[in-house]
Amino acid sequence: MRVMAQLAMVMNLDKCIGCHTCSVTCKQAWTNRGGVEYVWFNNVETRPGQGYPRRYEDQETWRGGWTLNRRGRLTLKGGGRWRKLLTIFANPRLPSIDDYYEPWTYDYDTLTNAPLQEHTPVARPRSLISGRDMKISWSANWDDDLGGSPGLADRDVVLGQVSEKVRLEFEQTFMFYLPRICEHCLNPSCAASCPSGAIYKRTEDGIVLVDQDRCRGWRMCVTGCPYKKVYFNHRTGKAEKCTFCFPRTEVGLPTVCSETCVGRLRYIGLMLYDADRVLEAATTPDDTGLYEAQREVFLDPHDPRVAAEAERAGIPRDWIEAARRSPVHALINTYRVALPLHPEYRTLPMVWYIPPLSPVVDVVRDTGHDAENPGNLFAAIDALRIPVDYLARLFTAGDPAPVDAVLRRLAAMRSYMRDINLGHDPDEGIPDKVGMTGEQMYDMYRLLALAKYDERYVIPPAHAEQAHQLEELATECSLDYEGGPGMGGWGPFGESSGGAAPVAVENFHMLQQRQTADRPSGPSDKRTRVNLLNWDGKGAPEGLFPPRPDGAGPGGANPPADSGAAETEPKP
Amino acid sequence: MISAVVVHAARRAAEPARDNGQADVWEVLLWGALPYVTIAVFVLGHYWRYRYDKFGWTTRSSQLYENRLLRVGSPLFHFGILVVLLGHIGGLVIPERWTAAAGISEHAYHLVAVVLGTVAGICTLTGLAILIYRRRTVGPVFSATTRNDKLMYAVLTLVIVLGLAATVAANIAGGGYNYRETVSPWFRSVFYLRPDPHLMVGVPILFQLHALSALLLFAIWPFTRLVHMLTAPIGYLTRPYIVYRSRDARLGARAPRRGWERTS
Numbered sequence: 001m002r003v004m005a006q007l008a009m010v011m012n013l014d015k016c017i018g019c020h021t022c023s024v025t026c027k028q029a030w031t032n033r034g035g036v037e038y039v040w041f042n043n044v045e046t047r048p049g050q051g052y053p054r055r056y057e058d059q060e061t062w063r064g065g066w067t068l069n070r071r072g073r074l075t076l077k078g079g080g081r082w083r084k085l086l087t088i089f090a091n092p093r094l095p096s097i098d099d100y101y102e103p104w105t106y107d108y109d110t111l112t113n114a115p116l117q118e119h120t121p122v123a124r125p126r127s128l129i130s131g132r133d134m135k136i137s138w139s140a141n142w143d144d145d146l147g148g149s150p151g152l153a154d155r156d157v158v159l160g161q162v163s164e165k166v167r168l169e170f171e172q173t174f175m176f177y178l179p180r181i182c183e184h185c186l187n188p189s190c191a192a193s194c195p196s197g198a199i200y201k202r203t204e205d206g207i208v209l210v211d212q213d214r215c216r217g218w219r220m221c222v223t224g225c226p227y228k229k230v231y232f233n234h235r236t237g238k239a240e241k242c243t244f245c246f247p248r249t250e251v252g253l254p255t256v257c258s259e260t261c262v263g264r265l266r267y268i269g270l271m272l273y274d275a276d277r278v279l280e281a282a283t284t285p286d287d288t289g290l291y292e293a294q295r296e297v298f299l300d301p302h303d304p305r306v307a308a309e310a311e312r313a314g315i316p317r318d319w320i321e322a323a324r325r326s327p328v329h330a331l332i333n334t335y336r337v338a339l340p341l342h343p344e345y346r347t348l349p350m351v352w353y354i355p356p357l358s359p360v361v362d363v364v365r366d367t368g369h370d371a372e373n374p375g376n377l378f379a380a381i382d383a384l385r386i387p388v389d390y391l392a393r394l395f396t397a398g399d400p401a402p403v404d405a406v407l408r409r410l411a412a413m414r415s416y417m418r419d420i421n422l423g424h425d426p427d428e429g430i431p432d433k434v435g436m437t438g439e440q441m442y443d444m445y446r447l448l449a450l451a452k453y454d455e456r457y458v459i460p461p462a463h464a465e466q467a468h469q470l471e472e473l474a475t476e477c478s479l480d481y482e483g484g485p486g487m488g489g490w491g492p493f494g495e496s497s498g499g500a501a502p503v504a505v506e507n508f509h510m511l512q513q514r515q516t517a518d519r520p521s522g523p524s525d526k527r528t529r530v531n532l533l534n535w536d537g538k539g540a541p542e543g544l545f546p547p548r549p550d551g552a553g554p555g556g557a558n559p560p561a562d563s564g565a566a567e568t569e570p571k572p
Numbered sequence: 573m574i575s576a577v578v579v580h581a582a583r584r585a586a587e588p589a590r591d592n593g594q595a596d597v598w599e600v601l602l603w604g605a606l607p608y609v610t611i612a613v614f615v616l617g618h619y620w621r622y623r624y625d626k627f628g629w630t631t632r633s634s635q636l637y638e639n640r641l642l643r644v645g646s647p648l649f650h651f652g653i654l655v656v657l658l659g660h661i662g663g664l665v666i667p668e669r670w671t672a673a674a675g676i677s678e679h680a681y682h683l684v685a686v687v688l689g690t691v692a693g694i695c696t697l698t699g700l701a702i703l704i705y706r707r708r709t710v711g712p713v714f715s716a717t718t719r720n721d722k723l724m725y726a727v728l729t730l731v732i733v734l735g736l737a738a739t740v741a742a743n744i745a746g747g748g749y750n751y752r753e754t755v756s757p758w759f760r761s762v763f764y765l766r767p768d769p770h771l772m773v774g775v776p777i778l779f780q781l782h783a784l785s786a787l788l789l790f791a792i793w794p795f796t797r798l799v800h801m802l803t804a805p806i807g808y809l810t811r812p813y814i815v816y817r818s819r820d821a822r823l824g825a826r827a828p829r830r831g832w833e834r835t836s
Contacts, residue, residue, distance in 0.1 A: 081809050088805075089650040090635065090643045097636050097712075129637065130711035192813035195805030200817040211817075213626035216803050217633045234716065237632035462819065 002275040003299060003310040005319055006186065006206030007244060007268065007459070008328045008350040009258070010338045011179055012448060014358050014410070015265035018177035020044050020141065022257035022266075026181075029256045030243070035235025037103035037128045040140050041242035042257045044179045048156040048390065051180075052140045053099040056228040057157040057342065063093050064226030065189050065345030066282060074283045074346065076192055078223050084195060093223040097234075101138040103128040129234075145175070158393045174359030174387055178394075181257060182229040182242035183341065183349030184208050186273060186297065187282045190241070193224025199239070204462070205270075206350065207244045215239050226345040252461035267451075269326030269458045270319060271350070272299040272310060282346045288399035290343035297348065298333055301326070322460035327447055328352070335436075335444045337406050339395035354448075355391045355403055357410040360384055372418045374430050377411035409434045409444075417445050596773075602784065603769035607762045610787040617794025618802060631800040637712035641702055649699025655692035656735075659685065664759045668752040678750065686743045693736040700729060724796040731785045738778035755779055 026042040045051045059065060063078040078084070078093060106123040114121035127134040143152050153159060184201075188208050191199040198214035199221055201207070210221075210230070217237040221230040230241045245255035249268075253259065258266040274297055281293040299306045301323035310320050323329065331338040331354065338352035364380045365371040381388065381404060388407065392400045412434045419426050420442075431441040447455065621629065635642055663685060671681055704725060707713050742749035758771040772780065793799070 085805070085808060089646040090639070092643070094635055094639070096639055127712075129715075131715055132711060188814060191815055194815075195808040196803065197805075197807065197811055197815050200815040203816050203818045213629075215630065216800055216805070217630040218805065219633055219635060232633070232636050234634070234636045236627070237630035238627075 001299075001306075001309050003272055003306065003313045003315060004206065004275045005204065005310075005315050005323065006271045006273055006350055007184070007249060008206075008271045008332075008352070009181070009255075010267040010328050010331045010352045010354065012263075012265040012267075012354040013176055013178065013356040014354065015263040016044070016177040016179060016356075017263055018044055018046065018145070019262050020144075021260050021262050022179055023141075025260040026242075026257050029245075031240070035233040036231065036240060038097065038100045038140070039231040039233070039240065041229070041231075042179065042181045043140050044144075044177050046144050046146065047176050047178050047394075048153050048159045049143050049146070050152065050155050050157075051178075053095050053228050054138075055099075055155060055157050056095075057226075059226055059345070061093075062095065062223065062226070062228070064224060064228065065347055066187070066192075067346070068283065068285070072283070072285060074279065076189060076224065077226075078193060078220075084193065084220055088195065088218055088220070091219045091223055094219055094232075095222065095228065097129060098138075101140060101142070102134060104134055104136060107133075158390060161393050161398070162389045174356075174362070176356045176359065178341075178353070179257070180227065180229070180341070181255075181351060182208065182244070183227055183347065183351045184242075184244055185350060186278050186294075186348035187346065188225075189345070189347050190221040190225040190230045193220040194218070194239075195220055199230075202246075205244075205246075205249070207246050207249075208241070209243060209246070210239050210241055212236075212238055212240075226342065226347065227349075249459050250462040252459050254457040254459060258457060264456065267327040267331060267447075267456050269328035270301075270323040270460065271326065271329055271332070272301050272306060272315075272320075272323050273297045274299055278348060282348055287344040287397035290346065290348075291340060291396045291399070291402055294340060294343060294348050295333060295336075298329070300333070301329065316460070319460045322458050325458045327451065327456060327458060330444075330447060335409065335440070335447075337409055337444070337448075339402060339406065341395060342397075343395075344397035353395060354410075355395060355406055357407050357414070359387045360407065360411070361414070372415050374412060374415035374433070377415065378408060378433075381407045381411060405434070409436065412436070413441055413445050413448070416441050599769045599773060603758065603772040604767045606784075606787055607767065610791045611762075613791045614793055617791075618799065621794050621799060629799055629803065630797075632716075632797050634707075634713045634716055637716070638706060638710045641706040641710070645699045645702030645706060647699070648695050649703055652692050652694075652696030652699055655688065656696055659689050659692065663752065664756050667756070667760070681752075682743065682748065682750070686739065689739055690736070690744070693732070693739065697732055697736060700732060704729070720796055724792065724798060727785065727789045727792060728798075731782065731789050734778060734782040734785055738776065738782050741778055742776055749776060749779070751775070751779060755783065 022042045023040055023044055027040060030041055031037075031039045040052065043052050051057060056062065056064075059077060065077050066074050067077040069075045076084075079087070104125045104127050107126050108123050110121050111123050124133050125136050126132065146152050184207055186206070188199070188201060191201060191208060194215075195218045196214050196216045198211045198216070200209060200211065202209060215238040217232070217239070219232055219239070221239050221241075222228070222232055224230075225241075230239050232238075233240050245253075245257075248255060248259075254266075254268050258268055277297045281290070281297045284290050284293040299310075301307065301310075301320055307320050310323075311317065328338075332352055337354050339355060340349050340352050342349070360377065360380050361371045363384060364376050369376045371377070385400075388400050388403050389398075391403045392398050396402045412430045416426060416430045416438070426438055428438050431438050436444075668678075672678075707717055707721075707725070742751075754771050754775050758768055761768040761771070772783070
């Protein structure tokens with residue numbers, strides 16, 4: 001047994017209202033830069049729908065993930081090492097920018113500088129790729145809320161796999177939202193595809209990252225990832241992907257997408273797993289066996305043997321404690337209501353989903369029956385094969401039994417809790433029917449409905465004695481990284497040279513420069529960058545405001561009298 | 573040390589010059605000194621680039637913008653240039669004695685070299701032409717092209733055209749030229765640190781220009797996108813599929829917290 005810790009996430013799809021707050025805040029935090037305008041580390045898809053990039057689930061086209069070869073051994077679906085190297089000069093399976101979408105901005109200059117005229121001037125869309133005027137025809141979220149509509153539904157890869165009858169009935173059935181981030185897989189095929197070895201899995205927390213200094217832009221990871229969650233920055237020529245907001249999780253904060261989630265549907269916690277059994281699980285012969293196989297890889301942190309092994313493996317004591325309180329562990333293994341997304345890709349993904357019960361409830365309610373009655377709900381789950389089949393294609397490689405079981409558990413909880421809320425005697429027969437006790441059911445209800453911030457996000461911070469090495473903890477000037485502005489300038493080849501900027505150094509001026517530049521290019525003067533994350537709102541760091549006309553310099557030099565003894569210097 | 577080598581080269585060049593009565597300074601500069609300048613710039617430039625610009629060390633692929641032309645042009649160019657590279661190793665590094673000892677006649681060697689070299693050269697040139705056409709005509713690719721790229725493309729094209737022209741002019745149109753008696757020994761003499769500039773004197777002008785343009789290409793190499801060649805991912809064939817890396821080197825053994833301490 002070789003115990004490793006993995007930060008994992010569970011999303012409760014019943015609660016997702018498709019507001020895209022996660023996508024927007026993630027974009028503002030991480031991909032608000034040149035070359036990644038088209039990149040969404042977090043995106044929310046309407047299901048049924050094509051997803052982003054379009055039809056990314058069609059692995060016959062994109063060849064992502066792993067597959068078993070004739071001898072039953074695990075191989076990359078996109079081909080082995082030699083094949084990768086022979087196709088390195090032109091990757092035959094790379095999605096083009098059209099499969100994502102051509103990013104654009106608007107020609108606002110026409111609006112602001114237009115002379116007085118009879119007709120209102122128009123800001124025309126301008127491509128951020130070629131700089132020319134363009135016609136907007138697609139984007140990451142173009143088919144939002146159009147799930148199941150004719151012309152789009154038949155292009156859904158998952159829907160294409162379920163039967164014809166189901167497809168015809170689908171648009172009357174249901175629609176739900178699927179937020180997606182990088183899966184931070186236990187067996188990442190992007191890392192396995194990287195010729196340079198630049199993509200790695202962190203031993204401490206299992207986060208999959210791209211070493212920007214080692215990436216050479218061979219583009220094989222984009223093909224290798226079946227979820228298409230590694231993106232190519234076309235300006236720097238490097239791969240970029242979701243980082244699980246490691247600068248935040250290292251200090252115990254949840255990721256930006258979780259922090260800002262309006263529906264509070266995301267849970268973050270640790271999973272302990274046995275690294276020795278990963279390959280065996282990924283090699284499970286039957287696709288439908290992969291869900292159970294992956295659950296077998298996870299270890300029970302309450303087991304003293306596991307805890308002892310974990311300590312021997314160098315996992316800190318407080319991390320083991322955190323694994324015991326992990327909501328993710330509870331949802332995956334204790335209550336067994338969370339399922340992995342597309343386990344058939346054999347990457348052992350670590351962002352799991354609680355499938356939505358609401359479509360079933362809605363149907364029951366629409367027929368005028370009691371939508372909280374367990375009998376009605378169970379019957380509906382049995383009768384409504386369509387959502388179950390579709391969900392099974394997403395979460396269990398097509399096996400309806402686990403999805404069925406999850407929906408029954410959720411339905412049982414709904415009925416059981418209604419009795420309690422109305423002051424009736426709880427019917428212990430209901431949890432019994434789904435193999436749970438009343439107490440478990442209540443705990444599950446607490447976790448799904450009431451859990452507060454510290455229960456939803458149990459993130460053990462990285463250790464204080466290592467704090468100085470954590471990139472984003474400003475124990476020094478945050479701009480004093482090597483080659484950064486604090487050390488005197490950027491590399492000789494412009495923005496995309498020199499050292500990579502620490503991820504948090506992203507600011508107002510860069511944004512302003514980019515939004516006001518005539519052409520899509522990097523800001524020329526980076527010396528005036530200010531890290532707004534470190535600015536406490538007092539004082540005025542140099543470069544935050546334009547210089548005063550009287551030559552007094554930036555406002556910080558002359559604080560207003562009423563600020564008294566307040567701090568005028570920004571905190572480091 | 574370099575100055576000692578150059579002095580040596582000057583002396584070597586001056587020896588026959590005594591017979592002719594004139595020592596050619598240019599000869600020494602071009603074939604005795606310039607190669608060392610190029611090597612120094614190439615090596616130190618790469619060290620500097622790797623030390624200070626790892627982030628900029630990339631292929632800067634433009635496949636995301638355009639795939640149709642790239643799919644043809646890029647493999648054509650790259651595989652072509654790899655064969656050309658192997659050919660140059662065979663022609664410049666391996667002495668004529670060795671191939672003769674292996675029983676390969678001069679005629680057989682040249683036949684293979686000319687046929688293979690011409691085919692590979694034409695592939696490379698065609699690929700390069702497609703790539704340059706693509707770079708100029710496809711909008712997004714052109715707007716992602718820097719001045720640095722343009723200079724690199726110009727020099728690279730010059731080197732390849734001159735090399736191909738030299739081969740064609742000497743061996744297909746002309747009566748044949750055995751560069752393994754002049755250019756190759758000179759090339760090796762540079763690396764033995766006993767440069768012999770005089771060997772290059774009688775060499776046909778196209779070969780001379782090809783060599784000089786190659787020296788220029790190697791001198792600008794570390795400062796262009798060509799650096800990606802030095803990190804060709806050969807290691808991929810042997811490394812394990814999944815790379816695990818620790819967050820950072822730990823400062824030291826950490827004391828685990830006691831079980832009763834607060835954990836969050």
